[in-house]
Structures are given as structure tokens and as C-alpha cells.
Amino acid sequence: MIELSTEYFIVLLALFLCVAMAMIRIVKGPTAPDRVVGFDTINTIVIVSMVIFGAAYQTVIYIDVAIVYALLSFVSTLFIARYLQGGDF
Amino acid sequence: MLDMILTSIIYLLLAIGVFFNLLAGIGLLRFPDVYTRLHAGTKCTTFGSIFIIGSVILIGLKTWYLGDVNGSVLTIHSAVALIAILLTNPTGAHAIARAAHRSGVMPENAVIDELQIKGKKQKKTEKKETEDHT
Numbered sequence: 001m002i003e004l005s006t007e008y009f010i011v012l013l014a015l016f017l018c019v020a021m022a023m024i025r026i027v028k029g030p031t032a033p034d035r036v037v038g039f040d041t042i043n044t045i046v047i048v049s050m051v052i053f054g055a056a057y058q059t060v061i062y063i064d065v066a067i068v069y070a071l072l073s074f075v076s077t078l079f080i081a082r083y084l085q086g087g088d089f
Numbered sequence: 090m091l092d093m094i095l096t097s098i099i100y101l102l103l104a105i106g107v108f109f110n111l112l113a114g115i116g117l118l119r120f121p122d123v124y125t126r127l128h129a130g131t132k133c134t135t136f137g138s139i140f141i142i143g144s145v146i147l148i149g150l151k152t153w154y155l156g157d158v159n160g161s162v163l164t165i166h167s168a169v170a171l172i173a174i175l176l177t178n179p180t181g182a183h184a185i186a187r188a189a190h191r192s193g194v195m196p197e198n199a200v201i202d203e204l205q206i207k208g209k210k211q212k213k214t215e216k217k218e219t220e221d222h223t
Contacts, residue, residue, distance in 0.1 A: 007100065011141070014107045021114030022130070033123045033189035040181055041117060041130040044174065045110060048138045051170055055145040055163065063166040067173050074177035081184035085191045 008056040015049045036080050043073040095151050102144035109137030122197035123189050131182035135174065142171040 022045070025038040047066045054062035116129025145167045153160030190204060 007103065011103055011107055015110060018110045018114035018134075021118050025117045025126070031123065031189075031194050033185060033192065033194055034126060036185050036188075037123065037127050037130050038117060040178075040185065041113060041134055044131075044134040044138060044178055047170065047174060048106075048110070048134075048141050051142050051145050051167055055148050055167075058159065058163075060159070060162050060166055063163070063170055067166070067170045070170065070173040070177055074181055077181040078184050081181070081188035084185075085188040087191075 005056070008052060011052055012049055015045050018045050032084055036077070036084065040077050095147060099144045099147050102140045102147065106137040106141035106144065109133050109140065113137065123194050124186060124196050127182055127186055131178060135178045138174050139171065142167050
């Protein structure tokens with residue numbers, strides 16, 4: 001296994017900062033759609049950081065997990081949007 | 090020589106991607122209402138993830154070129170992840186915007202809201218049609 005080198009560490013730290021900012025929006029957000037927007041942003045950033053982890057450790061299984069996570073988070077976002085919209089399912 | 094050029098391109102792509110993701114975070118914090126936040130939080134992360142995953146694809150191509158077969162697996166799987174993000178992220182954003190508008194959250198500083206006007210017109214015509222039938 002290869003050690004996590006410095007440049008990947010910096011990239012992951014910056015992505016973690018983005019996740020922290022989106023979490024502030026989730027806690028503060030005045031309405032429900034604001035929170036869903038923050039949630040969606042966190043999903044995308046987590047997918048990207050999983051791909052970075054896979055490249056850093058030379059482990060392809062992380063990238064497979066990222067693909068499945070992308071599709072499942074898409075389904076969950078659609079369900080939450082459908083719930084917010086109201087009406088019949 | 091080729092190794093050095095490829096490494097600098099990889100670092101450049103990583104820097105652009107991280108810059109756009111940071112812009113997404115700042116936009117989420119600073120913008121005034123749901124739709125502008127959605128604009129920042131979805132477009133910027135999609136654009137930034139194109140560059141970051143592109144750099145990972147280049148890393149895979151580099152290791153493949155240097156003789157390691159595992160690089161091809163890294164390249165192809167990262168490309169599939171990129172396609173998944175590109176297909177799902179704008180669709181999810183569209184669904185969230187539609188749900189926000191239908192659940193009654195209106196744009197804060199908007200001068201004109203054409204979707205609302207259109208909806209009212211449609212409701213009026215539907216009402217007229219039902220009245221005509223009765």
C-alpha cells in the first residue's frame with residue numbers, strides 16, 4: 001500500500017472544508033429545500049473525495065463504492081424532492 | 090520529461106477542481122435564497138468534480154503508460170464515476186428546484202416569476218374549461 005502523499009492530503013482537506021460549509025448551511029438553513037441543497041452538495045463532494053482516496057491508495061474498490069454511492073444518492077434526492085413537493089406519489 | 094509534464098497537468102487539474110469546489114461552499118454560505126444557493130451548490134461541484142476526476146483519469150493513464158495494468162482499471166472506473174455524476178447531479182438539482190417552487194418557497198429578490206404566472210394562467214384555463222362543461 002502506498003502512503004497518502006501530501007498533495008492528496010491538501011486536496012482532501014479542502015474538500016472537507018467544503019463539506020463543513022455545506023453542513024453550516026444544513027444547520028442554519030431557514031427552509032427545508034435549503035437543507036436538501038446542502039445535502040446534495042455534500043453527496044457530490046463525498047463522491048469526489050472517494051475517487052481521490054482510490055487514486056491515493058491505488059485501491060479501485062473505493063471508486064466502485066463511489067459509483068454506487070452516486071446512484072443511490074440520486075435516488076434519495078429524488079425521493080426527498082418528491083416528498084417536499086407534496087401531492088400524490 | 091513526459092512524466093514531469095503529466096504531473097504538472099495533474100496538479101493543475103486538481104487545483105482548478107478544488108478551487109471550484111471551494112467556490113461552491115462559499116456560494117452556499119453567502120447567497121440569499123434557495124435558487125441561487127442551488128445554482129452555486131450544484132453547478133460548481135459538477136464542474137469541479139469534472140476536473141478532479143479528470144486528474145485521476147490522467148493518473149491512471151500515466152500508470153498504465155508506465156507499464157502497470159492496474160492503471161487501466163483506475164481509468165475506466167473513474168470515467169464511469171464521472172458519467173454517473175454528470176447524469177445524476179443536474180437531474181437532482183432540477184427536481185429540488187421544482188419541489189421548492191411547488192412547496193411555496195419563492196425567489197427572494199426576483200422581479201418576475203414566469204413559472205408562477207404560467208401556473209396561474211393554466212389554472213384559470215382549467216377552471217374555465219370545467220365551468221364550460223358544467
